[in-house]
Amino acid sequence: MTSEAGRAGQATSPAESPAKNPVSPDRGSARRQVDVDALVEGVLAGQRAAVSRSITLVESSRPDHRQAARELLTRLTPHAGGAVRVGISGVPGVGKSTFIESLGMQLVDAGHQVGVLAVDPSSVRTGGSVLGDKTRMSRLSASPGAYIRPSPSAGTLGGVARATTQAMLVLEAAGYDIVLVETVGVGQSEVTVAGMVDSFLFLTLARTGDQLQGIKKGILEIVDVVAVNKADDQGGHTSGEPEARVAARELAGALRLVQGRGEWASPVVTCSGLTGVGVEDVWDRIISHRDSLGPDGIARKRADQQLEFTWALVRDELAERLKRSPGVAAVREEVRSSVLAGEMAAPEAADRILAAYDQS
Ligand SMILES: Nc1nc2c(ncn2[C@@H]2O[C@H](COP(=O)(O)OP(=O)(O)O)[C@@H](O)[C@H]2O)c(=O)[nH]1
Ligand SMILES: [Mg+2]
Structure with missing residues (x-):
C-alpha cells in the first residue's frame, strides 16, 4: 500500500482536518488516503479513539466512506x-x-x-x-x-x-x-x-x-x-x-x-x-x-462464513443498485400503476423492471 505520498501532503491531524480544496479530486483522495493511514496506525496501537472512528467508518453507507472502509479493512485484515x-x-x-x-x-x-x-x-x-x-x-x-x-x-x-x-x-x-x-x-x-x-x-x-x-x-x-x-x-x-x-x-x-x-x-x-x-x-x-x-475446524468454519458473507454482500449491493438505478426509476411509476390496476401480472412487471435495470 503506497501511503507515503498521501502522508507527505498533510502534516497535522489528518483525520480531522476538513478538505482545504474541495474542487480538487486529487487532493480529496489524498486526504482520504491519509485518513486511513492514521486510522490503521491508531487501531494497531490499540487506541480507543481510532477504534471508534474506524467502526463509525465501516458503519457508514456513504460511497466515499465505503471506499475508505474497504481500504482500511484490507490493511487491518492481516492483523x-x-x-x-x-x-x-x-x-x-x-x-x-x-x-x-x-x-x-x-x-x-x-x-x-x-x-x-x-x-x-x-x-x-x-x-x-x-x-x-x-x-x-x-x-x-x-x-x-x-x-x-x-x-x-x-x-x-x-x-x-x-x-x-x-x-x-x-x-x-x-x-x-x-x-x-x-x-x-x-x-x-x-x-x-x-x-x-x-x-x-x-x-x-x-x-x-x-x-x-x-x-x-x-x-x-x-x-x-x-x-x-x-x-x-x-x-x-x-x-x-x-x-x-x-x-x-x-x-x-x-x-x-x-x-x-x-x-x-x-x-x-x-x-x-x-x-x-x-x-x-x-x-x-x-x-x-x-x-x-480444533484450529482447523475453526479455520474451515470461518472460511465457509466468509463465502456466505461474500454472497450476502453481493445481494445487498445488488439491492442498493436496483434502488439507485435510473432505468428502474424511469419505469417504476408506470409499472406500479399497471400492476395496481390489474393490467400487468407480477412476473411481467418484474421482467420489465429487470430489463430496465439491465439496460441502465
Ligand atoms: N434475578 C435475575 N434477574 C436478572 C438476571 N439477569 C438479568 N436480570 C434482570 O432482568 C432484566 C433484563 O436484563 P438485561 O440484561 O437488560 O436483559 P437483555 O434484554 O437480555 O439484555 C433486568 O431487570 C435485570 O436486572 C439474573 O441472572 N437474575
Ligand atoms: Mg441487552
Whole structure:
C-alpha cells in the first residue's frame, strides 16, 4: 500500500482536518488516503479513539466512506482473526446484557481484552435498547480492558450485520482477544450472528413442558451452548428441585432430538448473570466447544462464513443498485400503476423492471 505520498501532503491531524480544496479530486483522495493511514496506525496501537472512528467508518453507507472502509479493512485484515468470537442470543429481558457484564468483567480480570458488539434489528426502528445496555454494563463500559459498541442505529439487518462483521475485524486488529456479539432473538438476527462467530450461546429462562414449545426450533439447530439464566430466582418445582435445573434437563432432551448425534452435543447449564454463579462454567463450555472444533475446524468454519458473507454482500449491493438505478426509476411509476390496476401480472412487471435495470 503506497501511503507515503498521501502522508507527505498533510502534516497535522489528518483525520480531522476538513478538505482545504474541495474542487480538487486529487487532493480529496489524498486526504482520504491519509485518513486511513492514521486510522490503521491508531487501531494497531490499540487506541480507543481510532477504534471508534474506524467502526463509525465501516458503519457508514456513504460511497466515499465505503471506499475508505474497504481500504482500511484490507490493511487491518492481516492483523485480525485472533479473537475468540462468541454470539450471545435470547429474548429481550432474558438477561444478555447483565450476563455480558458479569462474563466480561471475569474475562477482563483474567487479563483478556474484551470487545462487545450488538446486532439489534429492533434498534434499527426504535433507537433500541442501547440505553438499557449501557446501564446494565456500567462496570464493563468503564473498564479499560473492554470496548462496548451498541448496534448501529440505521440500516437493514444485512447492513447492520456487515458493519458488525467489520467492526469485529477492527477490534481484533486492535488487540481484543475475545469478541462477544449480543443479539436479540428476533427474526433472522440469530442466524445472521451465528454466521459470524465461532460459538453461539443461547440464554433462556426456566421453561418446562409446554413452555418449551415457545423456543424456536430453528434456534436449537444453531446453538452450541445453552444456559438457563436467572437461576438465582429459585422458583421451586413441585419436585423440590430448582426450576432452572429441571428446565435445563428437559431442554437437553429436546436438544438431543433436534440436533441428533453430531460431533458436539450442545450442553445445557444453569447460571445467573446477576450473581455471577455459573457464568464461568458457561465460558468453560464455550471453550470446550472451540476445542472440539480444533484450529482447523475453526479455520474451515470461518472460511465457509466468509463465502456466505461474500454472497450476502453481493445481494445487498445488488439491492442498493436496483434502488439507485435510473432505468428502474424511469419505469417504476408506470409499472406500479399497471400492476395496481390489474393490467400487468407480477412476473411481467418484474421482467420489465429487470430489463430496465439491465439496460441502465
Ligand atoms: N434475578 C435475575 N434477574 C436478572 C438476571 N439477569 C438479568 N436480570 C434482570 O432482568 C432484566 C433484563 O436484563 P438485561 O440484561 O437488560 O436483559 P437483555 O434484554 O437480555 O439484555 C433486568 O431487570 C435485570 O436486572 C439474573 O441472572 N437474575
Ligand atoms: Mg441487552
